[in-house]
Amino acid sequence: MRTDAIAAWTRRRWLKAALAAAAPAALGPGAYHVAAASREVVIKMTVKRFEFSKKVIVVKKGVPLVIEITSLDVPHGFAVPDFHARAEIVMPGKVTQVRFTPDKAGEFPFLCDIFCGDKHEELEGRLIVGA
Amino acid sequence: MNHSNFNRRQFLKLAGVGGAVFASGLPGWAEAQAMAKADDFLWVQLSDTHWGFQGAPNPDAGGTLQKAIAAVNELSPQPDFVIFTGDLTHTTDDPQERRRRLTQFKEIVSAIKAKDVKFIPGEHDASLDRGKAYSEYFGQTHYTFDHKGVHFIVLDNVSDPAAALGEEQLAWFKSQLDPLERDTRIVVFTHRPLFDLMPQWDWATRDGAKAVEMLMPFKNATVFYGHIHQEHHHATGHIQHHAAKSLIFPLPAPGSQPKRAPLAWNPAQPYSGLGFRQVAAEPAAYRFDLTEYPVVKKT
Numbered sequence: 001m002r003t004d005a006i007a008a009w010t011r012r013r014w015l016k017a018a019l020a021a022a023a024p025a026a027l028g029p030g031a032y033h034v035a036a037a038s039r040e041v042v043i044k045m046t047v048k049r050f051e052f053s054k055k056v057i058v059v060k061k062g063v064p065l066v067i068e069i070t071s072l073d074v075p076h077g078f079a080v081p082d083f084h085a086r087a088e089i090v091m092p093g094k095v096t097q098v099r100f101t102p103d104k105a106g107e108f109p110f111l112c113d114i115f116c117g118d119k120h121e122e123l124e125g126r127l128i129v130g131a
Numbered sequence: 132m133n134h135s136n137f138n139r140r141q142f143l144k145l146a147g148v149g150g151a152v153f154a155s156g157l158p159g160w161a162e163a164q165a166m167a168k169a170d171d172f173l174w175v176q177l178s179d180t181h182w183g184f185q186g187a188p189n190p191d192a193g194g195t196l197q198k199a200i201a202a203v204n205e206l207s208p209q210p211d212f213v214i215f216t217g218d219l220t221h222t223t224d225d226p227q228e229r230r231r232r233l234t235q236f237k238e239i240v241s242a243i244k245a246k247d248v249k250f251i252p253g254e255h256d257a258s259l260d261r262g263k264a265y266s267e268y269f270g271q272t273h274y275t276f277d278h279k280g281v282h283f284i285v286l287d288n289v290s291d292p293a294a295a296l297g298e299e300q301l302a303w304f305k306s307q308l309d310p311l312e313r314d315t316r317i318v319v320f321t322h323r324p325l326f327d328l329m330p331q332w333d334w335a336t337r338d339g340a341k342a343v344e345m346l347m348p349f350k351n352a353t354v355f356y357g358h359i360h361q362e363h364h365h366a367t368g369h370i371q372h373h374a375a376k377s378l379i380f381p382l383p384a385p386g387s388q389p390k391r392a393p394l395a396w397n398p399a400q401p402y403s404g405l406g407f408r409q410v411a412a413e414p415a416a417y418r419f420d421l422t423e424y425p426v427v428k429k430t
Contacts, residue, residue, distance in 0.1 A: 077293065081330035089293065109331045115258035115292040119223050121333070121391060130222075 040064045040099075047090060047112065048072040050119035056124045058128045067098040077114035080127055089114060105131040170279040173210040175203055175245070176408040178357030179377035181255060182239070183232040184221035188380035188393035191401070196239055199378050199407055199426050200298075204244045206409065211278060213245045216290065216357035216375060217253025217322030226264060226358065229353040233268045244405055253322040253358065254289040261349075262290035273300055275307055280414035282311065286321045288336040293335040294323055301345075308345055316417050317352040324374065326367050331387040334359055343367050359385070360393075361404070362423055373421060376406040402426040 009013040027071050031089040041063050046053040048071065058063055067085075078098055085100035102108075112123040180196050190197060203213060220232040233256075240248060250269040257265045263271045272287035284307060288296050296304070319325075325339035336342075346352040349379070353371045360377035361384065380393040381404030397403050402425065411420040 076293070079330070111331070111333060112329075113294065113333050113337075115222075115254040115289075115294070117224060117259065118255075120254075124390070 009128065040066050042066045042068060044068045045086070046070050046072050047076045047078065047123070049074060049117050050123045052110075052112075052123065052125045055125045056128060057110070057125065058130065059102060060130050061102055064101045065099065069096050070095050070116070074116055075114055076112045076116055078110065079113045080108060080110045082108040102127070102129040105129045135218065138346040151153075157216075162341070163277060166333065169413070171345045171413050172279050173206075173208065174410050174412065175206070175210040175213045176216055176355055176357075176410065177213065177378060178216040178375040178407075178421065179218040179253065179360055179379060180215065180236070181218055181221040181377070182236040183223065183228075184224065184379050186393075188396055190396060192379060194424065195378050195402065195405065195426060196236075197242070199405075200240065200242050202424060202426060202428075203407065204242070205209065206305040210245050210409065212247035212249055213243055213318060213391050214249040214355075215240070215251070216355065217251050218255045218321055218357065218377075219250065219253065221379075222255040222259060224259065226260065227263045227413050229260070229382060230267070233264060238269055247336045249285075251285050252287060253319055254292070254294070257287070257290045258292040260289070261292075265290075273303065279412075281318055281412060284317065284319050286319060286325075286342060288323045288325070288339065293337060294333070294335070296339070301341055304342060305345055308349070311349070313348055317346065317349050318356045318413055319346065319352065319353060321356045322364075323358045324372060325354055325403055326365065326372060328363070328365065328374075334377050334391075343370060346370055353419060354411075372410075375408045376423065378405055378407065380407060 002030055014090060014105055023109045043054070043065060045067065047069060049131045067078065067089050069087065073092060075092070076090045077087060078090050078096070080100065084098045085098050087096045090096045106129055108129065110125050110127050110128045112120060116123065149254055177199060182196060184192050186192070205211075218230065219236050223229050223232065252262055252265045252269070252272050258274065265274060267356060272290050273285055275282065275284050277283065284304070286296060286304065288294060291297055321336070323336045323339070325336050325343050328334040345366060346413065349372070350369065353373070355373050355375065357375050357377070359374050360382035361374065362376055362379065363374035365372045380396070382391055394404055406423055406425045409422045409424060410419070411422070
């Protein structure tokens with residue numbers, strides 16, 4: 001029946017949309033969503049002394065990333081040296097984007113590379129790139 | 132002992148106290164000895180004292196610097212100069228507390244017997260206020276001086292919290308190098324490494340490669356630095372880079388563990404991993420013999 005086919009298509013579409021919406025929460029820390037207009041994965045996070053809101057970011061090798069990061073207090077840095085990815089500076093209240101594509105699998109540190117206080121050396125996280 | 136007569140035998144005697152590293156790639160001992168002149172001299176490098184730090188990695192944080200100074204004062208012959216390569220104080224958000232720590236530090240190091248004591252800032256001293264308080268106490272953050280045929284250049288890669296020298300300072304550096312003959316004997320002091328030792332641990336200078344590139348035409352150029360709280364030796368082409376130990380707590384070898392956390396204090400071997408460096412310079416041969424000393428003599 002044509003009506004049944006439309007209903008099934010609608011259910012499938014709704015289910016797909018619901019799963020996509022639920023995915024970040026299900027993934028937990030480091031969750032991401034795919035930008036609608038491209039294959040880029042956008043990761044939104046904040047930084048403050050002396051903590052990134054995401055301590056672990058899980059992504060896939062070869063998938064372009066956009067880290068969108070905002071400082072909640074003083075100027076910070078954001079760098080993933082293993083991929084030569086770096087923000088010039090992360091200013092309070094302003095979204096800074098860092099684009100790169102992880103081209104190798106493994107676990108890599110990211111860090112604040114603008115000195116921000118006595119626990120600056122502890123302001124870091126891990127980027128886990130799956131094959 | 133008059134250090135103008137300082138010679139190899141005396142150096143070896145001193146080296147028995149600590150561990151010696153022969154830092155020069157120049158040919159053999161006989162040639163160096165033959166070239167040795169009355170201009171041979173000693174200097175001492177102390178680094179990363181972090182005055183004001185409190186924590187388990189050093190239960191004697193309030194006494195280690197004084198012990199190191201006592202050890203330097205026992206050296207014979209005495210060095211021509213002593214230089215602190217940054218992180219004199221541990222950082223604080225409070226400008227008054229920063230000045231209090233700088234004041235105390237300056238008072239403590241006034242006990243050094245050597246007549247000439249020089250300083251450069253580290254990020255803990257200078258990054259949060261772009262060197263304002265540091266400059267009030269110790270003057271310029273980058274400068275030059277000459278001593279017995281060696282041209283010393285101090286670079287500041289910490290007053291910019293992004294760990295950069297910056298275009299203005301790089302232009303100044305170029306202006307200092309341009310008039311020099313290509314065989315000028317040059318020593319550069321910095322706090323951070325000028326090369327990418329371990330960017331994952333922030334052990335780098337953003338534009339340090341530009342400074343190294345400027346040094347490359349000079350066949351006699353060596354860099355001494357701090358920041359990484361351990362002895363380390365590295366070469367970029369013919370330019371040697373020597374990191375000094377800290378006087379507060381040691382840090383792990385680059386990449387040897389996931390985090391750059393301080394190594395734990397060992398009650399069985401207090402002050403282990405800490406120390407200072409004596410450099411025996413033979414300007415005529417452009418040779419530097421490095422001797423690493425502990426804070427306290429081993430019994």
